[in-house]
Amino acid sequence: MTTIPDTSWSGIFRTTRSNQIIEQDLISNVQQIGIHLSTDFYLPFELISIILLVSLIDAITMARQ
Numbered sequence: 001m002t003t004i005p006d007t008s009w010s011g012i013f014r015t016t017r018s019n020q021i022i023e024q025d026l027i028s029n030v031q032q033i034g035i036h037l038s039t040d041f042y043l044p045f046e047l048i049s050i051i052l053l054v055s056l057i058d059a060i061t062m063a064r065q
Contacts, residue, residue: 037045
């Protein structure tokens with residue numbers, strides 16, 4: 001609880017030109033990852049999620065027995 005009031009917020013709100021460039025690069029990288037996950041890797045992502053769901057259900061079933 002003491003971390004939030006003790007934080008120096010004035011340093012966070014100040015941005016320099018280099019920070020803005022880095023932030024724009026990060027946004028474009030995140031957008032690129034999102035585009036790849038929703039287009040190129042959509043099928044493998046869905047298959048892995050189904051496999052993990054089945055294994056979770058199986059683990060719950062085995063733990064109940």
